[in-house]
Amino acid sequence: MSDIATTRYRLAENTIIAISRLVFLAVFFGIWEYVSQNHIINPIFIGTPSEIVKFLWNGLFVEFTLERDLLWTIVSTFLAFAIGSAAGILTSLVFITWPAVEKFSDPLLSALNALPRIALAPLFLLWFGLGIWSKVALGASLTYFIVLSSAVAGIRGTNSDHLTLARTMGASQRQTFVRITLPNAVPTIFSGLRLGLIYALLGVIAGEIIAAQYGLGQQLSFLAGSFQISGVFAVLAILALLGTSLLWAMNKIESRLLRWQ
Amino acid sequence: MGGVASVGERLAPVVEMHQRPTIEKSSTAVADKVVIQNLDHHFGNGLHAVSDFSLTIEPGEFVSIVGPSGCGKTTVLNLLAGLFPVRSGTISIFGSSPRAGRHDVAYMLARDSLFPWLTAAQNAEFGAEIRRMDRQSRKSRAQRLLEAVGLKGFADSYPKALSHGMRQRVALARTFCLESQLLLMDEPFGALDAQTKLQLEQVLLSLWTDERRTVVFITHDLSEAIALSDRVIVMSARPGRIIDDIRIDLPRPRSISALQKSADYHKLYSLVWTKLEMGLNHE
Numbered sequence: 001m002s003d004i005a006t007t008r009y010r011l012a013e014n015t016i017i018a019i020s021r022l023v024f025l026a027v028f029f030g031i032w033e034y035v036s037q038n039h040i041i042n043p044i045f046i047g048t049p050s051e052i053v054k055f056l057w058n059g060l061f062v063e064f065t066l067e068r069d070l071l072w073t074i075v076s077t078f079l080a081f082a083i084g085s086a087a088g089i090l091t092s093l094v095f096i097t098w099p100a101v102e103k104f105s106d107p108l109l110s111a112l113n114a115l116p117r118i119a120l121a122p123l124f125l126l127w128f129g130l131g132i133w134s135k136v137a138l139g140a141s142l143t144y145f146i147v148l149s150s151a152v153a154g155i156r157g158t159n160s161d162h163l164t165l166a167r168t169m170g171a172s173q174r175q176t177f178v179r180i181t182l183p184n185a186v187p188t189i190f191s192g193l194r195l196g197l198i199y200a201l202l203g204v205i206a207g208e209i210i211a212a213q214y215g216l217g218q219q220l221s222f223l224a225g226s227f228q229i230s231g232v233f234a235v236l237a238i239l240a241l242l243g244t245s246l247l248w249a250m251n252k253i254e255s256r257l258l259r260w261q
Numbered sequence: 262m263g264g265v266a267s268v269g270e271r272l273a274p275v276v277e278m279h280q281r282p283t284i285e286k287s288s289t290a291v292a293d294k295v296v297i298q299n300l301d302h303h304f305g306n307g308l309h310a311v312s313d314f315s316l317t318i319e320p321g322e323f324v325s326i327v328g329p330s331g332c333g334k335t336t337v338l339n340l341l342a343g344l345f346p347v348r349s350g351t352i353s354i355f356g357s358s359p360r361a362g363r364h365d366v367a368y369m370l371a372r373d374s375l376f377p378w379l380t381a382a383q384n385a386e387f388g389a390e391i392r393r394m395d396r397q398s399r400k401s402r403a404q405r406l407l408e409a410v411g412l413k414g415f416a417d418s419y420p421k422a423l424s425h426g427m428r429q430r431v432a433l434a435r436t437f438c439l440e441s442q443l444l445l446m447d448e449p450f451g452a453l454d455a456q457t458k459l460q461l462e463q464v465l466l467s468l469w470t471d472e473r474r475t476v477v478f479i480t481h482d483l484s485e486a487i488a489l490s491d492r493v494i495v496m497s498a499r500p501g502r503i504i505d506d507i508r509i510d511l512p513r514p515r516s517i518s519a520l521q522k523s524a525d526y527h528k529l530y531s532l533v534w535t536k537l538e539m540g541l542n543h544e
Contacts, residue, residue: 168344
Protein backbone atom coordinates (compact mmCIF):
# COMPACT_ATOMS: atom_id res chain seq x y z
CA MET A 1 0.00 0.00 0.00
CA SER A 2 2.54 2.53 1.11
CA ASP A 3 4.75 1.53 -1.82
CA ILE A 4 2.02 2.46 -4.25
CA ALA A 5 1.46 5.69 -2.36
CA THR A 6 5.13 6.68 -2.58
CA THR A 7 5.34 5.84 -6.30
CA ARG A 8 2.27 7.95 -6.86
CA TYR A 9 3.77 10.76 -4.85
CA ARG A 10 7.01 10.49 -6.87
CA LEU A 11 5.06 10.56 -10.13
CA ALA A 12 3.18 13.69 -9.08
CA GLU A 13 6.42 15.33 -7.98
CA ASN A 14 8.14 14.51 -11.28
CA THR A 15 5.21 15.83 -13.31
CA ILE A 16 5.26 19.08 -11.39
CA ILE A 17 9.02 19.44 -11.94
CA ALA A 18 8.65 18.73 -15.67
CA ILE A 19 5.85 21.26 -16.03
CA SER A 20 7.78 23.94 -14.12
CA ARG A 21 10.77 23.38 -16.39
CA LEU A 22 8.61 23.84 -19.49
CA VAL A 23 7.06 26.97 -18.01
CA PHE A 24 10.48 28.35 -17.16
CA LEU A 25 11.80 27.72 -20.69
CA ALA A 26 8.67 29.21 -22.27
CA VAL A 27 8.99 32.35 -20.16
CA PHE A 28 12.72 32.54 -20.86
CA PHE A 29 12.34 32.24 -24.64
CA GLY A 30 9.30 34.55 -24.54
CA ILE A 31 11.30 37.32 -22.85
CA TRP A 32 14.24 36.68 -25.21
CA GLU A 33 11.95 36.97 -28.25
CA TYR A 34 10.33 40.16 -26.86
CA VAL A 35 13.64 41.83 -25.96
CA SER A 36 15.05 40.99 -29.37
CA GLN A 37 12.00 41.92 -31.45
CA ASN A 38 11.71 45.33 -29.76
CA HIS A 39 15.46 46.00 -30.01
CA ILE A 40 15.81 46.45 -26.24
CA ILE A 41 19.07 44.61 -26.88
CA ASN A 42 20.35 44.58 -30.43
CA PRO A 43 19.50 41.17 -32.02
CA ILE A 44 22.91 41.26 -33.68
CA PHE A 45 24.29 40.18 -30.29
CA ILE A 46 21.66 37.83 -28.94
CA GLY A 47 19.76 36.55 -31.98
CA THR A 48 16.05 35.79 -31.95
CA PRO A 49 14.49 32.49 -30.83
CA SER A 50 12.09 32.41 -33.82
CA GLU A 51 15.05 32.94 -36.17
CA ILE A 52 16.95 30.14 -34.42
CA VAL A 53 14.05 27.75 -35.00
CA LYS A 54 13.81 28.88 -38.62
CA PHE A 55 17.52 28.32 -39.11
CA LEU A 56 17.34 24.86 -37.59
CA TRP A 57 14.35 23.96 -39.76
CA ASN A 58 16.03 25.17 -42.94
CA GLY A 59 19.37 23.60 -42.13
CA LEU A 60 17.97 20.27 -41.04
CA PHE A 61 14.95 19.68 -43.27
CA VAL A 62 15.20 21.97 -46.29
CA GLU A 63 18.85 22.42 -47.25
CA PHE A 64 20.27 19.46 -45.28
CA THR A 65 23.51 21.38 -44.64
CA LEU A 66 23.48 20.84 -40.86
CA GLU A 67 23.35 17.05 -41.23
CA ARG A 68 26.49 17.14 -43.33
CA ASP A 69 28.32 19.24 -40.73
CA LEU A 70 26.95 17.16 -37.88
CA LEU A 71 28.09 13.94 -39.52
CA TRP A 72 31.52 15.44 -40.16
CA THR A 73 31.89 16.40 -36.52
CA ILE A 74 30.57 13.09 -35.20
CA VAL A 75 32.89 11.02 -37.40
CA SER A 76 35.91 13.13 -36.41
CA THR A 77 34.97 12.86 -32.72
CA PHE A 78 34.63 9.09 -32.85
CA LEU A 79 37.91 8.68 -34.69
CA ALA A 80 39.65 11.00 -32.22
CA PHE A 81 38.11 9.13 -29.29
CA ALA A 82 38.92 5.68 -30.65
CA ILE A 83 42.52 6.50 -31.52
CA GLY A 84 43.19 8.54 -28.37
CA SER A 85 41.71 6.04 -25.93
CA ALA A 86 43.21 2.97 -27.63
CA ALA A 87 46.63 4.63 -27.54
CA GLY A 88 46.07 5.67 -23.91
CA ILE A 89 45.15 2.16 -22.78
CA LEU A 90 48.03 0.60 -24.75
CA THR A 91 50.49 3.03 -23.19
CA SER A 92 49.15 2.25 -19.72
CA LEU A 93 49.72 -1.47 -20.37
CA VAL A 94 53.28 -0.73 -21.44
CA PHE A 95 53.79 1.31 -18.25
CA ILE A 96 52.41 -1.45 -16.05
CA THR A 97 54.50 -4.12 -17.75
CA TRP A 98 57.74 -2.15 -17.88
CA PRO A 99 57.75 0.43 -15.06
CA ALA A 100 61.14 1.66 -16.28
CA VAL A 101 59.49 3.02 -19.41
CA GLU A 102 57.10 5.02 -17.25
CA LYS A 103 59.92 6.35 -15.12
CA PHE A 104 61.78 7.38 -18.26
CA SER A 105 58.89 9.06 -20.03
CA ASP A 106 57.11 10.60 -17.03
CA PRO A 107 58.62 14.12 -17.21
CA LEU A 108 58.23 14.21 -21.00
CA LEU A 109 54.60 13.18 -20.81
CA SER A 110 53.91 15.59 -17.97
CA ALA A 111 55.30 18.44 -20.05
CA LEU A 112 53.22 17.41 -23.07
CA ASN A 113 50.14 17.07 -20.88
CA ALA A 114 50.69 20.48 -19.29
CA LEU A 115 50.96 22.08 -22.73
CA PRO A 116 47.62 23.61 -23.74
CA ARG A 117 46.86 21.15 -26.53
CA ILE A 118 44.85 23.65 -28.58
CA ALA A 119 48.16 25.41 -29.15
CA LEU A 120 49.14 22.43 -31.28
CA ALA A 121 46.29 23.11 -33.72
CA PRO A 122 48.34 25.20 -36.19
CA LEU A 123 50.98 22.47 -36.26
CA PHE A 124 48.41 19.74 -36.81
CA LEU A 125 46.83 21.78 -39.61
CA LEU A 126 50.19 21.98 -41.30
CA TRP A 127 50.90 18.28 -40.84
CA PHE A 128 47.50 16.77 -41.51
CA GLY A 129 45.83 19.38 -43.74
CA LEU A 130 42.49 21.12 -43.62
CA GLY A 131 40.53 17.88 -43.71
CA ILE A 132 39.32 15.57 -41.00
CA TRP A 133 42.71 14.31 -39.76
CA SER A 134 43.97 17.53 -38.21
CA LYS A 135 40.81 17.59 -36.04
CA VAL A 136 41.17 13.92 -35.20
CA ALA A 137 44.75 14.54 -34.13
CA LEU A 138 43.74 17.42 -31.87
CA GLY A 139 40.87 15.51 -30.27
CA ALA A 140 42.96 12.36 -29.86
CA SER A 141 45.78 14.29 -28.22
CA LEU A 142 43.32 15.45 -25.55
CA THR A 143 41.68 12.05 -25.07
CA TYR A 144 45.00 10.22 -24.91
CA PHE A 145 46.29 11.74 -21.67
CA ILE A 146 42.99 11.55 -19.86
CA VAL A 147 42.51 7.87 -20.68
CA LEU A 148 46.18 7.10 -20.00
CA SER A 149 46.16 8.56 -16.50
CA SER A 150 42.85 6.94 -15.57
CA ALA A 151 43.96 3.55 -16.90
CA VAL A 152 47.21 3.69 -14.96
CA ALA A 153 45.35 4.76 -11.80
CA GLY A 154 42.78 2.00 -12.29
CA ILE A 155 45.35 -0.72 -12.80
CA ARG A 156 47.49 0.50 -9.90
CA GLY A 157 44.47 0.71 -7.62
CA THR A 158 44.10 -3.03 -7.16
CA ASN A 159 43.05 -4.01 -3.66
CA SER A 160 46.10 -5.48 -1.89
CA ASP A 161 43.95 -8.11 -0.13
CA HIS A 162 42.84 -9.33 -3.54
CA LEU A 163 46.44 -9.66 -4.64
CA THR A 164 47.41 -11.51 -1.46
CA LEU A 165 44.50 -13.86 -1.97
CA ALA A 166 45.50 -14.45 -5.58
CA ARG A 167 49.04 -15.29 -4.47
CA THR A 168 47.87 -17.82 -1.90
CA MET A 169 45.57 -19.39 -4.47
CA GLY A 170 48.52 -19.77 -6.79
CA ALA A 171 47.22 -17.50 -9.54
CA SER A 172 49.61 -16.95 -12.44
CA GLN A 173 50.51 -13.39 -13.42
CA ARG A 174 48.21 -13.67 -16.38
CA GLN A 175 45.33 -14.94 -14.26
CA THR A 176 45.87 -12.17 -11.73
CA PHE A 177 45.85 -9.52 -14.44
CA VAL A 178 42.86 -10.80 -16.40
CA ARG A 179 40.71 -11.94 -13.49
CA ILE A 180 41.52 -9.30 -10.86
CA THR A 181 43.49 -6.27 -12.01
CA LEU A 182 41.52 -5.62 -15.18
CA PRO A 183 37.95 -5.92 -13.87
CA ASN A 184 39.00 -3.87 -10.86
CA ALA A 185 40.29 -1.11 -13.17
CA VAL A 186 37.19 -0.97 -15.38
CA PRO A 187 35.22 1.64 -13.37
CA THR A 188 38.20 4.02 -13.22
CA ILE A 189 39.02 3.49 -16.88
CA PHE A 190 35.40 4.10 -17.75
CA SER A 191 35.21 7.45 -16.02
CA GLY A 192 38.36 8.35 -17.98
CA LEU A 193 36.72 7.23 -21.21
CA ARG A 194 33.64 9.31 -20.50
CA LEU A 195 35.71 12.41 -19.90
CA GLY A 196 37.88 11.51 -22.90
CA LEU A 197 34.86 11.42 -25.19
CA ILE A 198 33.80 14.92 -24.16
CA TYR A 199 37.34 16.16 -24.67
CA ALA A 200 37.51 14.51 -28.10
CA LEU A 201 34.45 16.55 -29.05
CA LEU A 202 36.07 19.66 -27.59
CA GLY A 203 39.26 19.12 -29.57
CA VAL A 204 37.42 18.46 -32.81
CA ILE A 205 35.19 21.54 -32.47
CA ALA A 206 38.18 23.72 -31.59
CA GLY A 207 40.06 22.41 -34.61
CA GLU A 208 37.09 23.06 -36.88
CA ILE A 209 36.71 26.59 -35.56
CA ILE A 210 40.33 27.34 -36.38
CA ALA A 211 40.27 26.04 -39.95
CA ALA A 212 38.17 23.41 -41.69
CA GLN A 213 36.12 22.60 -44.76
CA TYR A 214 33.12 21.18 -42.94
CA GLY A 215 31.88 20.50 -39.45
CA LEU A 216 29.78 22.22 -36.81
CA GLY A 217 32.80 24.15 -35.55
CA GLN A 218 33.50 25.47 -39.02
CA GLN A 219 29.81 26.39 -39.38
CA LEU A 220 29.97 28.17 -36.00
CA SER A 221 32.97 30.25 -36.96
CA PHE A 222 31.46 31.10 -40.37
CA LEU A 223 28.10 32.16 -38.86
CA ALA A 224 29.71 34.25 -36.13
CA GLY A 225 32.00 35.87 -38.67
CA SER A 226 29.05 36.89 -40.82
CA PHE A 227 26.97 38.06 -37.81
CA GLN A 228 24.30 35.37 -38.17
CA ILE A 229 23.88 35.11 -34.42
CA SER A 230 20.66 33.09 -34.56
CA GLY A 231 22.55 30.54 -36.61
CA VAL A 232 25.31 30.45 -34.01
CA PHE A 233 22.75 29.69 -31.29
CA ALA A 234 21.19 27.02 -33.49
CA VAL A 235 24.57 25.27 -33.88
CA LEU A 236 25.23 25.63 -30.14
CA ALA A 237 21.89 23.95 -29.48
CA ILE A 238 22.89 21.06 -31.74
CA LEU A 239 26.25 20.78 -29.98
CA ALA A 240 24.60 20.71 -26.57
CA LEU A 241 22.30 17.96 -27.80
CA LEU A 242 25.22 16.05 -29.30
CA GLY A 243 27.27 16.25 -26.10
CA THR A 244 24.31 15.18 -24.00
CA SER A 245 23.52 12.18 -26.20
CA LEU A 246 27.16 11.07 -26.20
CA LEU A 247 27.21 11.17 -22.40
CA TRP A 248 23.86 9.41 -22.23
CA ALA A 249 25.08 6.60 -24.48
CA MET A 250 28.27 6.30 -22.42
CA ASN A 251 26.28 6.05 -19.18
CA LYS A 252 24.06 3.36 -20.71
CA ILE A 253 27.08 1.28 -21.69
CA GLU A 254 28.64 1.83 -18.29
CA SER A 255 25.61 0.77 -16.29
CA ARG A 256 25.33 -2.37 -18.41
CA LEU A 257 29.00 -3.17 -18.00
CA LEU A 258 29.14 -2.32 -14.30
CA ARG A 259 25.95 -3.93 -13.06
CA TRP A 260 27.83 -5.04 -9.98
CA GLN A 261 28.47 -1.51 -8.75
CA MET B 262 49.24 -33.66 -4.37
CA GLY B 263 48.09 -36.25 -6.83
CA GLY B 264 44.66 -36.31 -5.22
CA VAL B 265 43.54 -33.45 -7.46
CA ALA B 266 43.05 -35.78 -10.39
CA SER B 267 40.58 -37.96 -8.54
CA VAL B 268 38.40 -35.08 -7.37
CA GLY B 269 34.84 -36.21 -7.86
CA GLU B 270 31.55 -34.60 -7.05
CA ARG B 271 31.91 -35.56 -3.41
CA LEU B 272 34.11 -34.00 -0.78
CA ALA B 273 35.68 -37.35 -0.10
CA PRO B 274 39.35 -37.00 -1.18
CA VAL B 275 40.32 -34.69 1.63
CA VAL B 276 38.83 -36.97 4.23
CA GLU B 277 40.71 -39.92 2.83
CA MET B 278 44.00 -38.08 3.00
CA HIS B 279 43.57 -37.48 6.69
CA GLN B 280 42.64 -41.00 7.57
CA ARG B 281 46.02 -42.26 6.52
CA PRO B 282 47.98 -41.18 9.63
CA THR B 283 45.57 -42.91 11.99
CA ILE B 284 46.38 -46.14 10.20
CA GLU B 285 50.16 -45.70 10.23
CA LYS B 286 50.50 -43.71 13.43
CA SER B 287 54.28 -43.73 13.37
CA SER B 288 56.96 -41.08 13.59
CA THR B 289 57.28 -41.06 9.80
CA ALA B 290 53.96 -39.21 9.54
CA VAL B 291 55.78 -35.87 9.24
CA ALA B 292 54.37 -35.77 5.73
CA ASP B 293 50.92 -35.22 7.25
CA LYS B 294 51.87 -32.74 9.94
CA VAL B 295 52.65 -29.08 10.10
CA VAL B 296 55.90 -28.66 11.99
CA ILE B 297 57.31 -25.31 13.06
CA GLN B 298 60.72 -25.36 14.70
CA ASN B 299 62.58 -22.54 16.45
CA LEU B 300 60.93 -19.93 14.28
CA ASP B 301 62.34 -16.47 14.79
CA HIS B 302 61.42 -13.48 12.69
CA HIS B 303 62.81 -9.98 12.47
CA PHE B 304 61.31 -7.62 9.92
CA GLY B 305 63.52 -5.46 7.74
CA ASN B 306 62.87 -2.45 9.96
CA GLY B 307 64.30 -4.30 12.97
CA LEU B 308 60.93 -5.22 14.45
CA HIS B 309 61.29 -8.49 16.35
CA ALA B 310 57.95 -10.17 15.63
CA VAL B 311 58.34 -13.81 16.60
CA SER B 312 60.81 -15.45 18.94
CA ASP B 313 61.66 -19.14 19.42
CA PHE B 314 58.33 -20.45 18.20
CA SER B 315 57.97 -24.25 17.91
CA LEU B 316 54.71 -26.03 17.23
CA THR B 317 53.63 -29.36 15.78
CA ILE B 318 50.11 -29.64 14.41
CA GLU B 319 48.62 -33.08 13.88
CA PRO B 320 46.59 -33.82 10.76
CA GLY B 321 42.98 -32.77 11.08
CA GLU B 322 43.66 -30.68 14.16
CA PHE B 323 42.02 -27.31 14.75
CA VAL B 324 44.60 -25.06 16.39
CA SER B 325 43.99 -21.46 17.42
CA ILE B 326 46.71 -18.97 18.18
CA VAL B 327 45.69 -16.17 20.54
CA GLY B 328 47.65 -13.28 21.92
CA PRO B 329 47.62 -9.53 22.40
CA SER B 330 47.46 -7.47 19.23
CA GLY B 331 50.83 -7.05 17.57
CA CYS B 332 52.19 -10.22 19.16
CA GLY B 333 53.22 -11.70 15.82
CA LYS B 334 50.42 -14.24 15.40
CA THR B 335 49.60 -13.00 11.93
CA THR B 336 53.32 -13.11 11.13
CA VAL B 337 53.37 -16.82 11.98
CA LEU B 338 50.36 -17.37 9.73
CA ASN B 339 51.86 -15.41 6.84
CA LEU B 340 55.07 -17.39 7.16
CA LEU B 341 53.02 -20.58 7.01
CA ALA B 342 51.27 -19.20 3.92
CA GLY B 343 54.64 -18.50 2.34
CA LEU B 344 53.82 -14.82 1.91
CA PHE B 345 57.29 -13.96 3.08
CA PRO B 346 60.39 -16.09 3.50
CA VAL B 347 61.34 -17.85 6.71
CA ARG B 348 64.54 -16.23 7.99
CA SER B 349 65.42 -18.27 11.03
CA GLY B 350 64.07 -21.68 12.05
CA THR B 351 62.16 -24.12 9.89
CA ILE B 352 58.61 -24.70 8.80
CA SER B 353 57.49 -27.96 7.25
CA ILE B 354 54.02 -28.28 5.81
CA PHE B 355 53.24 -31.92 5.05
CA GLY B 356 56.94 -32.47 4.57
CA SER B 357 57.85 -29.52 2.37
CA SER B 358 58.60 -25.86 3.00
CA PRO B 359 55.91 -23.19 2.73
CA ARG B 360 55.25 -21.54 -0.62
CA ALA B 361 52.47 -19.12 -1.57
CA GLY B 362 50.11 -20.76 -4.01
CA ARG B 363 50.66 -24.40 -3.13
CA HIS B 364 47.41 -26.21 -3.62
CA ASP B 365 47.31 -27.97 -0.26
CA VAL B 366 47.05 -24.64 1.59
CA ALA B 367 44.11 -22.23 1.62
CA TYR B 368 44.21 -18.79 3.18
CA MET B 369 41.37 -16.67 4.50
CA LEU B 370 41.61 -13.04 5.53
CA ALA B 371 39.86 -10.92 8.13
CA ARG B 372 38.14 -8.88 5.45
CA ASP B 373 35.93 -10.88 3.15
CA SER B 374 37.89 -9.66 0.09
CA LEU B 375 35.16 -10.79 -2.26
CA PHE B 376 35.44 -9.58 -5.82
CA PRO B 377 32.64 -7.04 -6.24
CA TRP B 378 32.29 -7.82 -9.95
CA LEU B 379 31.52 -11.50 -9.32
CA THR B 380 28.32 -13.00 -7.94
CA ALA B 381 28.33 -15.00 -4.71
CA ALA B 382 28.56 -18.26 -6.66
CA GLN B 383 31.36 -16.97 -8.90
CA ASN B 384 33.23 -15.74 -5.83
CA ALA B 385 32.78 -19.08 -4.08
CA GLU B 386 34.30 -21.00 -6.97
CA PHE B 387 36.96 -18.41 -7.76
CA GLY B 388 39.88 -20.10 -6.01
CA ALA B 389 38.96 -23.50 -7.39
CA GLU B 390 38.80 -21.96 -10.86
CA ILE B 391 42.23 -20.40 -10.44
CA ARG B 392 43.51 -23.82 -9.41
CA ARG B 393 41.93 -25.30 -12.52
CA MET B 394 39.50 -27.64 -10.85
CA ASP B 395 37.22 -28.86 -13.59
CA ARG B 396 34.16 -26.73 -14.25
CA GLN B 397 31.47 -29.22 -13.35
CA SER B 398 32.84 -30.27 -9.99
CA ARG B 399 33.77 -26.75 -8.87
CA LYS B 400 30.31 -25.46 -9.77
CA SER B 401 28.48 -28.17 -7.86
CA ARG B 402 30.92 -27.87 -4.98
CA ALA B 403 30.48 -24.10 -4.76
CA GLN B 404 26.72 -24.46 -4.90
CA ARG B 405 26.73 -27.06 -2.14
CA LEU B 406 29.00 -24.94 0.04
CA LEU B 407 26.83 -21.85 -0.44
CA GLU B 408 23.91 -23.91 0.80
CA ALA B 409 26.01 -25.18 3.70
CA VAL B 410 26.88 -21.65 4.82
CA GLY B 411 23.21 -20.68 4.64
CA LEU B 412 23.18 -18.69 1.42
CA LYS B 413 20.83 -20.78 -0.65
CA GLY B 414 19.04 -18.42 -3.03
CA PHE B 415 21.82 -15.81 -2.97
CA ALA B 416 24.06 -17.49 -5.54
CA ASP B 417 23.46 -14.79 -8.15
CA SER B 418 23.69 -11.82 -5.79
CA TYR B 419 26.57 -9.41 -6.09
CA PRO B 420 28.52 -8.66 -2.89
CA LYS B 421 27.09 -5.13 -2.67
CA ALA B 422 23.66 -6.68 -2.07
CA LEU B 423 24.93 -8.87 0.78
CA SER B 424 25.37 -7.96 4.43
CA HIS B 425 28.73 -8.11 6.16
CA GLY B 426 28.01 -11.50 7.67
CA MET B 427 26.73 -12.92 4.40
CA ARG B 428 29.84 -11.76 2.59
CA GLN B 429 32.03 -13.52 5.12
CA ARG B 430 29.90 -16.64 4.59
CA VAL B 431 30.72 -16.48 0.91
CA ALA B 432 34.39 -16.12 1.82
CA LEU B 433 34.08 -19.26 3.97
CA ALA B 434 32.51 -21.09 1.04
CA ARG B 435 35.34 -19.93 -1.22
CA THR B 436 37.95 -21.15 1.26
CA PHE B 437 36.33 -24.56 1.66
CA CYS B 438 35.77 -24.86 -2.08
CA LEU B 439 39.55 -25.19 -2.35
CA GLU B 440 40.44 -28.77 -1.64
CA SER B 441 43.34 -27.86 0.60
CA GLN B 442 44.31 -29.95 3.61
CA LEU B 443 45.62 -26.96 5.54
CA LEU B 444 43.41 -23.92 6.15
CA LEU B 445 45.06 -20.75 7.40
CA MET B 446 42.58 -18.27 8.83
CA ASP B 447 43.54 -14.78 9.93
CA GLU B 448 40.82 -13.52 12.29
CA PRO B 449 38.14 -14.35 9.73
CA PHE B 450 35.34 -13.20 12.03
CA GLY B 451 37.18 -10.28 13.60
CA ALA B 452 35.10 -7.62 11.85
CA LEU B 453 31.67 -9.10 12.62
CA ASP B 454 29.19 -8.21 15.35
CA ALA B 455 28.90 -10.63 18.28
CA GLN B 456 25.71 -12.34 17.13
CA THR B 457 26.83 -12.91 13.53
CA LYS B 458 30.17 -14.10 14.81
CA LEU B 459 28.58 -16.89 16.85
CA GLN B 460 26.54 -17.98 13.84
CA LEU B 461 29.56 -18.09 11.58
CA GLU B 462 31.61 -19.98 14.15
CA GLN B 463 28.93 -22.64 14.07
CA VAL B 464 29.02 -22.69 10.26
CA LEU B 465 32.79 -23.05 10.33
CA LEU B 466 32.57 -25.88 12.87
CA SER B 467 30.09 -27.82 10.77
CA LEU B 468 32.14 -27.36 7.59
CA TRP B 469 35.27 -28.46 9.40
CA THR B 470 33.53 -31.44 11.01
CA ASP B 471 32.48 -32.66 7.55
CA GLU B 472 36.00 -32.80 6.20
CA ARG B 473 38.41 -32.62 9.15
CA ARG B 474 41.10 -30.54 7.57
CA THR B 475 43.99 -29.09 9.54
CA VAL B 476 43.19 -25.52 10.59
CA VAL B 477 45.43 -22.79 11.97
CA PHE B 478 43.13 -20.07 13.25
CA ILE B 479 44.38 -16.67 14.38
CA THR B 480 42.16 -14.68 16.73
CA HIS B 481 42.30 -12.32 19.68
CA ASP B 482 38.93 -13.59 20.89
CA LEU B 483 39.48 -16.23 23.57
CA SER B 484 35.92 -17.51 23.61
CA GLU B 485 36.07 -18.05 19.86
CA ALA B 486 39.38 -19.88 20.13
CA ILE B 487 38.14 -22.19 22.87
CA ALA B 488 34.80 -22.91 21.24
CA LEU B 489 36.35 -23.92 17.94
CA SER B 490 39.69 -25.50 18.71
CA ASP B 491 41.38 -28.70 19.77
CA ARG B 492 44.31 -26.69 21.06
CA VAL B 493 44.79 -23.04 21.94
CA ILE B 494 48.28 -21.60 21.67
CA VAL B 495 48.75 -18.53 23.87
CA MET B 496 51.38 -16.06 22.73
CA SER B 497 53.10 -13.28 24.65
CA ALA B 498 53.37 -9.68 23.59
CA ARG B 499 56.04 -8.88 21.02
CA PRO B 500 58.39 -10.57 20.35
CA GLY B 501 55.79 -13.31 20.32
CA ARG B 502 56.72 -16.48 22.18
CA ILE B 503 54.52 -19.42 23.09
CA ILE B 504 53.40 -19.11 26.70
CA ASP B 505 51.25 -22.18 26.78
CA ASP B 506 49.66 -24.83 24.61
CA ILE B 507 46.28 -25.65 26.09
CA ARG B 508 44.32 -28.72 25.02
CA ILE B 509 40.58 -28.07 24.72
CA ASP B 510 38.96 -31.38 25.53
CA LEU B 511 35.36 -30.22 25.18
CA PRO B 512 33.41 -33.00 23.46
CA ARG B 513 32.56 -32.74 19.78
CA PRO B 514 30.36 -32.07 17.97
CA ARG B 515 30.03 -28.77 19.76
CA SER B 516 27.20 -26.30 19.74
CA ILE B 517 28.51 -22.77 20.04
CA SER B 518 25.40 -21.50 21.78
CA ALA B 519 25.25 -24.43 24.22
CA LEU B 520 28.92 -23.85 25.07
CA GLN B 521 28.15 -20.34 26.27
CA LYS B 522 26.36 -21.92 29.24
CA SER B 523 28.81 -24.78 29.86
CA ALA B 524 30.83 -24.74 33.07
CA ASP B 525 33.79 -26.60 31.50
CA TYR B 526 33.96 -23.99 28.80
CA HIS B 527 34.13 -21.16 31.30
CA LYS B 528 36.75 -22.98 33.34
CA LEU B 529 38.90 -23.26 30.23
CA TYR B 530 38.22 -19.61 29.47
CA SER B 531 39.58 -18.44 32.80
CA LEU B 532 42.58 -20.75 32.42
CA VAL B 533 43.46 -19.32 29.01
CA TRP B 534 42.78 -15.83 30.27
CA THR B 535 45.22 -16.30 33.15
CA LYS B 536 47.92 -17.44 30.72
CA LEU B 537 47.25 -14.51 28.44
CA GLU B 538 47.52 -12.11 31.39
CA MET B 539 50.87 -13.63 32.30
CA GLY B 540 52.07 -12.83 28.81
CA LEU B 541 50.91 -9.25 29.10
CA ASN B 542 52.48 -8.65 32.50
CA HIS B 543 55.70 -10.26 31.46
CA GLU B 544 56.71 -7.30 29.29
